[in-house]
Amino acid sequence: MFGDYSLADLSSIFVMQGFAGLILFSVYVLMALGLAIIFGQMGVINMAHGEFMILGAYVTYLCSTFFQTYLPSLFGAYFFVAMALAFLASGAMGMLVEWALIRHLYKRPLDTLLATWGLSLILQQAYRTIFGPREVGVELPSWMMGSIPVTDSIEVQINGLFVIAVTTVITLGVAVLMYRSRFGAQIRAVMGNRPMAGAVGIDTEKVDRTTFGLGCGIAGIAGSAFTMIGSTGPTSGQLYIVDTFLIVVFGGAASLLGTIASAFSISQTQSTLEFFLSGSMAKVLTLLAVVGILMLRPQGLFTLKVRR
Amino acid sequence: MLQTSASPHVPPVVPGTQAILSISDLHSAYGQSEVLHGIDLYVAPGEIVAVMGRNGMGKSTLMKTLMGIVPTKSGTITVDGTDVTALKSHARVAKGLAYVPQGRMIFSTMTVQENIETGLTVTGSRKVPQDLYTMFPVLLEMKGRRGGNLSGGQQQQLAIARALASNPKVLLLDEPTEGIQPSIIREMGRTLKKIRDERGLSIVVSEQVLSFAMDVADRVLVIENGSIVHESLRADIDEAQVARFLSV
Numbered sequence: 001m002f003g004d005y006s007l008a009d010l011s012s013i014f015v016m017q018g019f020a021g022l023i024l025f026s027v028y029v030l031m032a033l034g035l036a037i038i039f040g041q042m043g044v045i046n047m048a049h050g051e052f053m054i055l056g057a058y059v060t061y062l063c064s065t066f067f068q069t070y071l072p073s074l075f076g077a078y079f080f081v082a083m084a085l086a087f088l089a090s091g092a093m094g095m096l097v098e099w100a101l102i103r104h105l106y107k108r109p110l111d112t113l114l115a116t117w118g119l120s121l122i123l124q125q126a127y128r129t130i131f132g133p134r135e136v137g138v139e140l141p142s143w144m145m146g147s148i149p150v151t152d153s154i155e156v157q158i159n160g161l162f163v164i165a166v167t168t169v170i171t172l173g174v175a176v177l178m179y180r181s182r183f184g185a186q187i188r189a190v191m192g193n194r195p196m197a198g199a200v201g202i203d204t205e206k207v208d209r210t211t212f213g214l215g216c217g218i219a220g221i222a223g224s225a226f227t228m229i230g231s232t233g234p235t236s237g238q239l240y241i242v243d244t245f246l247i248v249v250f251g252g253a254a255s256l257l258g259t260i261a262s263a264f265s266i267s268q269t270q271s272t273l274e275f276f277l278s279g280s281m282a283k284v285l286t287l288l289a290v291v292g293i294l295m296l297r298p299q300g301l302f303t304l305k306v307r308r
Numbered sequence: 309m310l311q312t313s314a315s316p317h318v319p320p321v322v323p324g325t326q327a328i329l330s331i332s333d334l335h336s337a338y339g340q341s342e343v344l345h346g347i348d349l350y351v352a353p354g355e356i357v358a359v360m361g362r363n364g365m366g367k368s369t370l371m372k373t374l375m376g377i378v379p380t381k382s383g384t385i386t387v388d389g390t391d392v393t394a395l396k397s398h399a400r401v402a403k404g405l406a407y408v409p410q411g412r413m414i415f416s417t418m419t420v421q422e423n424i425e426t427g428l429t430v431t432g433s434r435k436v437p438q439d440l441y442t443m444f445p446v447l448l449e450m451k452g453r454r455g456g457n458l459s460g461g462q463q464q465q466l467a468i469a470r471a472l473a474s475n476p477k478v479l480l481l482d483e484p485t486e487g488i489q490p491s492i493i494r495e496m497g498r499t500l501k502k503i504r505d506e507r508g509l510s511i512v513v514s515e516q517v518l519s520f521a522m523d524v525a526d527r528v529l530v531i532e533n534g535s536i537v538h539e540s541l542r543a544d545i546d547e548a549q550v551a552r553f554l555s556v
Contacts, residue, residue: 182425182434185418189426192415195377198397199407201430201474205396 012153013275021271023160023229026167028263030222031240032247033174036259038215039248041191042208044102045109047116049244050237051123052094052216056086056223057138057232058131064138076141079224083166086220094216098209106194106208120238127234135233144228159228166225170218175256177214187211250290252300262301266290326389328353328510329374329405329478334383336373342381343369345534349512351478356504356511358525360518362554366534367514368410371482374512375407376400388477402430406476410483412467416456420447423455423466427473439506440469443499461492465499472503479503481513485520497523518551530554 005013031053038046046052063082067075097119105112144162147155178184189197190207198204223232230236247266251258266286273282294300327350334347343366351357361367372378374385376397385393392400401407406427415423424436424447441448444465450458455466464484471479481500485493497520504511515521521528528545530538530553538553540546 182429185422185425186429188418188422189415192417193413195397196409196413196415197426199375199377199401199409200427200470201398201401202426203396203398 008153012151014272015154017272017275018268019156019160021268023157023163024271025264025267026163027222027226027229027240028243028247028267029167029171029260030218030225031244032251032259032263033171033256034215034218034222035244035248036251036256037174037178037187037218038212039245041187042211042215043109043191044106044212045113045116046102046215047113047241048097048120048123049216049219050239050241051120051127052090052219052237053223053226053240054127054232054234054237055093055123056090056220057227057236058127058136058223059086059089059220060224060227061131061136061138061232068139076143079141079144079162083221083224086224087217088220090220090223091213091217094219095209095213097216098212102212103205103208120241124234124238131234133234135231135236137231138227140228163225163228166221170221171256171260174218178256183207183210246287246290250294250300252302255300255302258300258302326353327351327386328355328388329512330386331374332384332386334370334373334385335381336369336378337381338369338378343378343534344373346383347531347534347536349529349536351510351512353477353510354504354508355527356500356513356525358521358528359512359514359531360516360521360528360550360554361514361531362516365532367531368482369534370531371407371409371480371512371514374400374480375405398430401474401476404475404477406471406474406479408464408467408471408479408481408484410486412460412463414455414458414463414466414470416454418455419451420453420455420458420466421451424469424473427470430474436473440472443472443503443506444469460487461489464488464492464496468499468503472507477509479509479511481511483514483516485515485517493517493520494523496520500524516554518547518554522547 031049034052035046035049038044038049060082063078063085067078101115101119102112105115140159144159147157149155178187186197186202186207189200189202190204194204226232243266247263248259250266251260251262269286269289270282273285277285329349329351331347331349334344335342336344347370349357359367359370369378373380376395380393383393384391387400387403387405390403392403392405395403415426421436424440428434428436446462447466447469450462455463458466484496488496500511500513501524503509513521513524522542522545525542527539527541528550529536530550532553538550
């Protein structure tokens with residue numbers, strides 16, 4: 001499959017696809033971070049995670065339309081506003097869903113799976129009714145368009161660099177929150193042993209709600225970033241949910257570093273293989289590799305070594 | 309079964325003192341199966357009470373019901389004059405209860421220091437008080453280690469330090485000697501009495517080891533099939549009689 005390309009071409013292809021893989025990696029990491037908190041820490045299988053992401057994407061779309069129509073002079077800055085709003089909207093909906101649905105099902109994980117799957121269908125239909133079945137695209141401000149030529153045959157997209165920067169900031173923020181703050185310690189205590197966390201004085205219900213909201217809010221930011229690499233439709237979230245679960249399980253459910261490493265390896269494999277093979281063949285090979293590794297290491301890539 | 313505590317050998321509280329923890333007619337159940345059938349218990353400030361009994365007689369259930377982990381069916385629990393029966397666990401901690409569970413249940417993936425800090429939640433303070441480390445110097449040495457990698461005795465000290473971090477009025481310990489080597493058990497008895505003397509709090513400890521209970525407790529109760537069947541001050545305890553309750 002490499003025969004038709006010269007060596008210089010090949011290296012350019014690898015760099016460009018590697019960069020495309022980095023953009024995909026960023027969206028995956030943002031998606032998976034939210035899920036790693038909700039699934040990895042809380043043990044809740046949230047099938048509607050993709051729909052929370054798409055909510056963020058729609059908020060970004062609405063925001064871009066609003067700025068285009070009413071505040072064209074500030075259009076260059078709308079993306080920052082859109083990301084904040086996407087976080088708030090998805091986070092608020094996450095907290096609502098936790099309060100109305102999830103908290104009654106903490107002891108019944110399979111029922112959570114069904115309930116959130118139902119929720120995802122409801123949300124998809126709601127998007128279809130509100131925004132229409134056609135996919136919508138987002139107008140990027142001019143400073144985010146175009147690319148920077150690195151060499152004659154290698155170019156990197158500016159919006160790609162932006163997504164990567166956003167992901168880095170959010171990931172560092174989540175890491176600091178989880179491992180350096182009191183609230184993060186409370187989250188980890190509740191996830192470690194819910195009744196005991198209550199018995200040392202932690203309000204577990206409040207922590208559960210905030211954690212779920214936080215995970216969903218990060219999914220909203222992922223949705224915001226997602227608008228730059230794909231168009232937004234009612235079912236776009238579904239395409240990503242399987243990959244995201246795969247990343248969280250492959251990385252080792254309770255480890256942020258594992259999530260990042262696994263998102264990186266999966267997105268890079270996917271992106272590089274996609275150039276040479278068809279998209280579905282690339283997916284098959286990636287999945288096979290992941291299944292193989294998980295059979296040898298069922299606990300995922302990274303785990304904490306402690307006596308339990 | 310012997311008579312219940314309808315006519316206890318000892319008045320529950322020395323007259324004139326207000327009970328720091330009082331439990332009256334406490335019933336609790338797992339689903340439909342009732343485990344505690346009307347427990348009455350009064351603990352005076354600064355008193356150490358040992359609740360003894362064989363496995364499955366309701367010691368741990370009593371502790372968990374006091375902590376709000378097992379729901380109360382009827383009866384009342386009062387801490388320092390405040391009725392906590394309807395409160396959730398974390399709110400009971402804020403009212404002055406603290407709990408060291410059976411099996412210690414420390415947060416194994418968190419460091420020693422983080423474990424103690426979880427106990428600070430209701431106090432609002434951020435820094436682990438120095439006197440906790442003075443009382444348990446080994447925890448200062450290990451403060452960056454993950455809790456799950458400590459030995460049983462160290463975990464027990466950590467669980468006690470975590471409970472003390474919330475500045476409790478009443479400390480509940482559920483079988484603290486379980487799985488701990490004998491030399492450390494003696495040490496633990498000294499530590500509990502020291503905690504009581506330094507902080508003036510009351511301690512309720514559930515136990516199967518009579519010698520440990522005789523060592524630390526001011527008063528010994530025996531619980532059998534969810535009711536208190538024997539109660540006596542340490543001074544006039546009939547060891548042989550209590551031992552009969554504990555033998556299988």
